Amino acid sequence: MYDFNKYFEAETLDEAKKILKENPNAQIVAGGSDILVEIREKHIEGLELMGIHKIKELKEISIDSEGTISIGCMATFHMLENNEIITKHIPMLGRAGGVVGGPQLRKVATIGGNIANGAVSADTATSVWAYNSQLVLESADGNRTIDVKDFYLGPGWTDVKQNEILTKILIKKEDYEGFSGEYIKFSQRKALDIANLGCAVICKLDGNKFSDVRIALGVAGPVPIRCKTAEDYAKGLEVTEENINEIGKKAVLDGKPRDSWRASKAYRQQLIEICSQRALTKAAQLAGGK
Amino acid sequence: MNFTQIGKPLKRYDAAAKVTGKAKYAGDFHVRDMLIGKIYRSTIAHGYVKKIDISKAKALPGVVAVITFNDTPDIKYPTAGHPYSTDPKHQDIADRQILTNHVRFYGDEIAAVVAENDLIAREALRLIEVEYEELPVVLTVEDALANDAPEIHKGTKNIVGKMNYEFGNVEEGFAKADFVVENEFETQTVQHCAMENHVSYAYVDAQDRLTVVSSTQIPHVVRRIIGQAFEMPVHKIRVIKPYIGGGFGAKQDSCIEPLNAALTLAAGGKPVLLDLDREESIIGTRVRHAVKYKIKTGVTKDGKMIAREVSLETAKGAYASHGISPVAKQGTAFIQMYTTPNVKFDMISVYSNAPVAGAMRGYGIPQINYALESHVDDVAAKIGMDPTDFRKLNQVKEGDADPKTKLKILSCGLEECIDKGKELINWDEKRKKYANQTGDIRRGVGMAEFCYGSGTYPVCLEIAGARIVLRPDGSILMQVGATEIGQGSDTVFSQMAAEVLGISTDQVYLESTTDSDTTPFDTGAYASRQTYVSGAAVKKAALECKSRIFEAVKKRKEIAVEKLDIKDSQIIEKNSGKVVMSLADLAMDTYYSRENSNPISVDVYNQTKSNALAFGVTFTEVEVDIKTGTIDVIEIYNVHDSGTIMNRQLAEGQVHGGMSMGMGYALTEELKLHPETGKTLNNNLLDYKLPTMMDTPDLGVEFVETYEPTGPFGNKSLGEPPAITPAPAIRNAVLNATGVSFTRLPMNTQRVFEKFKETGLI
Numbered sequence A: 001m002y003d004f005n006k007y008f009e010a011e012t013l014d015e016a017k018k019i020l021k022e023n024p025n026a027q028i029v030a031g032g033s034d035i036l037v038e039i040r041e042k043h044i045e046g047l048e049l050m051g052i053h054k055i056k057e058l059k060e061i062s063i064d065s066e067g068t069i070s071i072g073c074m075a076t077f078h079m080l081e082n083n084e085i086i087t088k089h090i091p092m093l094g095r096a097g098g099v100v101g102g103p104q105l106r107k108v109a110t111i112g113g114n115i116a117n118g119a120v121s122a123d124t125a126t127s128v129w130a131y132n133s134q135l136v137l138e139s140a141d142g143n144r145t146i147d148v149k150d151f152y153l154g155p156g157w158t159d160v161k162q163n164e165i166l167t168k169i170l171i172k173k174e175d176y177e178g179f180s181g182e183y184i185k186f187s188q189r190k191a192l193d194i195a196n197l198g199c200a201v202i203c204k205l206d207g208n209k210f211s212d213v214r215i216a217l218g219v220a221g222p223v224p225i226r227c228k229t230a231e232d233y234a235k236g237l238e239v240t241e242e243n244i245n246e247i248g249k250k251a252v253l254d255g256k257p258r259d260s261w262r263a264s265k266a267y268r269q270q271l272i273e274i275c276s277q278r279a280l281t282k283a284a285q286l287a288g289g290k
Numbered sequence B: 001m002n003f004t005q006i007g008k009p010l011k012r013y014d015a016a017a018k019v020t021g022k023a024k025y026a027g028d029f030h031v032r033d034m035l036i037g038k039i040y041r042s043t044i045a046h047g048y049v050k051k052i053d054i055s056k057a058k059a060l061p062g063v064v065a066v067i068t069f070n071d072t073p074d075i076k077y078p079t080a081g082h083p084y085s086t087d088p089k090h091q092d093i094a095d096r097q098i099l100t101n102h103v104r105f106y107g108d109e110i111a112a113v114v115a116e117n118d119l120i121a122r123e124a125l126r127l128i129e130v131e132y133e134e135l136p137v138v139l140t141v142e143d144a145l146a147n148d149a150p151e152i153h154k155g156t157k158n159i160v161g162k163m164n165y166e167f168g169n170v171e172e173g174f175a176k177a178d179f180v181v182e183n184e185f186e187t188q189t190v191q192h193c194a195m196e197n198h199v200s201y202a203y204v205d206a207q208d209r210l211t212v213v214s215s216t217q218i219p220h221v222v223r224r225i226i227g228q229a230f231e232m233p234v235h236k237i238r239v240i241k242p243y244i245g246g247g248f249g250a251k252q253d254s255c256i257e258p259l260n261a262a263l264t265l266a267a268g269g270k271p272v273l274l275d276l277d278r279e280e281s282i283i284g285t286r287v288r289h290a291v292k293y294k295i296k297t298g299v300t301k302d303g304k305m306i307a308r309e310v311s312l313e314t315a316k317g318a319y320a321s322h323g324i325s326p327v328a329k330q331g332t333a334f335i336q337m338y339t340t341p342n343v344k345f346d347m348i349s350v351y352s353n354a355p356v357a358g359a360m361r362g363y364g365i366p367q368i369n370y371a372l373e374s375h376v377d378d379v380a381a382k383i384g385m386d387p388t389d390f391r392k393l394n395q396v397k398e399g400d401a402d403p404k405t406k407l408k409i410l411s412c413g414l415e416e417c418i419d420k421g422k423e424l425i426n427w428d429e430k431r432k433k434y435a436n437q438t439g440d441i442r443r444g445v446g447m448a449e450f451c452y453g454s455g456t457y458p459v460c461l462e463i464a465g466a467r468i469v470l471r472p473d474g475s476i477l478m479q480v481g482a483t484e485i486g487q488g489s490d491t492v493f494s495q496m497a498a499e500v501l502g503i504s505t506d507q508v509y510l511e512s513t514t515d516s517d518t519t520p521f522d523t524g525a526y527a528s529r530q531t532y533v534s535g536a537a538v539k540k541a542a543l544e545c546k547s548r549i550f551e552a553v554k555k556r557k558e559i560a561v562e563k564l565d566i567k568d569s570q571i572i573e574k575n576s577g578k579v580v581m582s583l584a585d586l587a588m589d590t591y592y593s594r595e596n597s598n599p600i601s602v603d604v605y606n607q608t609k610s611n612a613l614a615f616g617v618t619f620t621e622v623e624v625d626i627k628t629g630t631i632d633v634i635e636i637y638n639v640h641d642s643g644t645i646m647n648r649q650l651a652e653g654q655v656h657g658g659m660s661m662g663m664g665y666a667l668t669e670e671l672k673l674h675p676e677t678g679k680t681l682n683n684n685l686l687d688y689k690l691p692t693m694m695d696t697p698d699l700g701v702e703f704v705e706t707y708e709p710t711g712p713f714g715n716k717s718l719g720e721p722p723a724i725t726p727a728p729a730i731r732n733a734v735l736n737a738t739g740v741s742f743t744r745l746p747m748n749t750q751r752v753f754e755k756f757k758e759t760g761l762i
C-alpha cells in the first residue's frame, strides 16, 4: 500500500496546472519510479499525487525549423534510446537513457522525472548539461525557460516550484551540431544501479584540435557539475594521449567529491580522472580525431 | 548404474504453477478478516528501553492490538533449526525472547502492532514513543572481549563459544618445514536475499490450535520452537509450509513465527499476516558470519604440506541463533581438504551489537574455503609450483579418513574435476600467457577446490520420513517431511519413487505443502541433506511399497515375489518380461476386492548414519582494470563430483545459483554497519550489491559422476557446494593477473583501488 491521500488524473496540460495551483500538497507522479520509492520509505504528511501520463503533448520529441530539439518531459528512457531525432543528433543522451535501471524501468521512468527529481546521480542529467539544455517550466501563473546551469539549488533540490511542470527540455542546434560524445556510467553493477560517477563528455574538433570540450559529471559534488577548468584548458589542444590525460587531471580540480561509506574521496577523484580521460578519448575518436 | 528415471533432465513438477502464479506462497493467502502485523524496531544498537508509550498507537482507529515486551512470555527460547538434542549439554542456546526490553542490535524487536491494514499499522508504529538507556555499542571481537565490555547476554562475558583441536603436532611440523607461509584473511557479512522475504501468517483454528503458515525450511522444527517460546505442548501448534521462494539458511531459523503467534493471540485468534519488507529481512533475520583468519602452513621443498594451523574469530551479532556450529564446522573443512599429518584449529565466537549471524548456504565453509584456498595459492606461489599440481599432491582421495570422525571417503572425483576444469579454461596455456603483464587491463586465471558433507552426521541426528499411498488407478501419492523450498527436491523425490516402482513420474503425485499435523517428520531443508538423507527414506518407502505390491500379486496370482518386477506401470515376470497384470488393475483390486481388500500404504522412517563428501572446483578467468579497480569475470566453470546426478537440469540450476552467489560474495556484496551507531547502512537492494544478470557471464557447469555407495542412488550433496569456491578462485585469478595477493572480501572497486595504490600498481 502506498501512503498518499488523494490521486488526481490530469487530462490536459491546463488542467494539470490548475490542479497543482489549487492543491498545494499535490505532487506530480510521472513514471513514479522515484516518488513511489520515496513514499514507501518515508511518510510525507498530506501528500497528494497527480498523474500526467494522459497528456499526449508531454511525450513528444521533435525538432523545429531552426534545429532546436524539444524533448517532452514524459519521454521515457526507452523512447530516448529508440527515437530517431535523438539517436541521430544527440546519441549520447539516448545511450545515457539506455543504461538506466533495467528494461522494465526504462519503459516507465521519464526524463522529466529524472531531471526534476534533482538527484546528483541522475543518468541523463550530465548529458542534459553537456548539451547546454534549457528547461521549460510551466504553471497556471505563467511559463519560464531556464538554463540547466541555474537549475540545481542543492542536493536533491532544484528550481522547480510546487505549482510548476517541467514540460520540455530544449537543445539548440549550436549545442549539438558537430559534437561527438560519450557517456560513462561507473557503477558497481552493470544494471539496476546508481552511478558512483556519471561522466558525459562531448567535443568538437577543428582538424586534430579540440575546438570545444564539455565535461559534465554526476556524483562528483552535491549537484551535477561542469568541469570549467578542464574545458578551458582543453580548448585548442591537439588530440593526443598526453593532452587527454592532462585534461582528465584538470577535471579532478573541478570535482568536489567527498568521503562516504559508498566510496572514498580519493577513489572518486581517481574515477573522475580516468573516466573523463576515457570518455574524451572515445568522443574524440568518434569526432574523427587521431 | 542403469536408471530409467534418475538422471533425466525432467522439468520441475511445479514449474507451470510457479510461472502462472497458481502456486501459493505464504503471503498469497488473503483469508477473510486478515489483519496486518508490523514490528517496532529499536533505533539504537545497545541499551534498555526505559519507557515505552503505546497509548497513542492503541487509540488510532483501525489498530487492533499493540504489544510490547511486557505482553509476551518471559521465556527464553532457542531459534536454530537444528534437530532437538535430548542431551541438555548439546541443546541450542536459548537467548531469545519474542520481544525484548534489552536492545541488542539496531533493529531489535521491542513492540509490534496489529491493524486492519498496512498503512494503519505503519502509522501506529510512528505513534509509539520509546526512551532508551544506552549502553556502549560492541561491534568487534576486541570490543566484546574488553575487560569493561558491557555484557550483551548476562553471564556470558560475550562469549558464544570456543573450540579447538589438534591432530599430530603442528609445532614439530613447522620446525621440519622448508618454508612456512603465514597470512591473515577477512570475510564480510552478507545476507541471503532470498527472492521471497520472511513471511508468515498465523491464526487460532476451530480446535483452538495455534496455526502458523510460514515461509520456512524447517516446519517441524518451527513447531517445536513455538512450543518452547510459549511453553506450550506441540499438539496445540500446527505449522504449514506452502510454496517457498528460497531460504539459503535464513529460514533454517525461527525468525518470525513465535512473534506471529503472539500477534494472533493478541488479536483474539484472527489471522495476522507478518510480511517483512526487504529492509527488515536483511537486518532482522540472519546474515552470514564475518570471520577473521590467521592461517599458517609449513611446506617442504617438493610441495608437501606437513603442518597447517588456522585460528579464527567472529563477532556474530546479537543472538546465538545456530551458536558456534557454523564456525566450528569450518574446522572440519579445514582438516578434510588436505591430508596433512599435523593440523590445528581454534576458534572463538562472540556476541556483538549487530544483525544476527546464523546459517547460510555452505554453513561457514565459504568463509574458511576463501581463506584456505587463497592461502594455498600463496603457498604454491612461494615454492613456485602450479596451484593445481600443488593441490593434487596434497588433497584427499578415496580411502582417506577424516581424522576426527573416522568416516572414510568411498568416492572421490576431485582429481578428475581439476583436470576437467583445466581443460575448460585452457589452464596451462593461459597461466603462461598471463604470467608477466603490464598495462591497464590485465587478465588472469585461477581456481579453488572444496569438499563438503551430505548432511550433518555424526554431529546431529539425521532422520527422515516418507509415506506412499498406492491409489486405485495405480498412481501413487507421496508425502515427505523434507522441505521443497525452491531447490527442486520434490521433483527429485518423485523421480526416485518412480525409479523404484517402475512407473513414470507423472504417476507420482507429491504433496508439496508440508503440514506438521499430516506430513511425516523430517528436520528440514539444510546441510545439503535432502537428496541424500530424505532420499534414502523415499527409496525405503518405495521399496516397501513395491514389496507390498508383490505380496498382493502373490495372493492373487500365486507367483513368487522374487520373480516379479514392475515396468511402465505393468507388473511383469522378471525373466520373461511377460505382463502379469497392470499396476492399475492390482491397485483397484486392493481397494475393492471382496476377499483381499487391503489398500497399500506405507509410512517409513530412515535414520542415516553416514556422510559422504562431495567435491568440486571453480576455474575462472578475470579481467582487471587496474586504474578503476574493476574485476570482470570473463569465464567461469564449476565442476562437481556430487555422485550420481539425479536431474541434470535441476542440478545445473543449483550450480548456477551458487556460482552467482559466490561471485557476489567475491566482488560486491557486503552488509555495512555504521562504525559507531551500529546501524545498518545498506539494507536495501540498491545499496547492497547483489549481482544482476548483466554482471554474470555464461556460467559453465560440468559434473564428474562418481557412484557413492552410501547415497540412496549413488548421490551426494549439491545444494550448498556451488557457492563455496567462486570467491577464492576469482581471488586467485586476480593474483595471476596482477601478482597482488588480496586478503579481504569483497574485492569491490574501492578496495581493489586501495590495494593497488598500496602495492604501487597505481
Ligand SMILES: Cc1cc2nc3c(=O)[nH]c(=O)nc-3n(C[C@H](O)[C@H](O)[C@H](O)COP(=O)(O)OP(=O)(O)OC[C@H]3O[C@@H](n4cnc5c(N)ncnc54)[C@H](O)[C@@H]3O)c2cc1C
Pocket (backbone or CB within 6 Å): A027, A028, A029, A030, A031, A032, A033, A034, A035, A036, A037, A073, A074, A099, A100, A101, A102, A105, A108, A109, A110, A111, A112, A113, A114, A115, A116, A117, A121, A122, A123, A124, A160, A164, A165, A166, A167, A192, A193, A194
Ligand atoms: C529499480 C530502479 C532503478 C533505477 N535506476 C536508475 C538509474 O540507473 N539511473 C537513474 O538516473 N535513475 C534510476 N532510477 C531512478 C528513477 O527511475 C529515475 O530518476 C526516473 O527518471 C524518474 O522518473 P519518473 O518518471 O519515474 O519520476 P517520478 O518518480 O514520477 O517523479 C520524480 C520526481 O520528479 C517530479 N516530477 C516528475 N515529472 C515532473 C515534471 N514533468 N515536472 C515537475 N516535476 C516532475 C515528481 O513530483 C517527483 O518528485 C531507478 C529507479 C528504480 C526504481
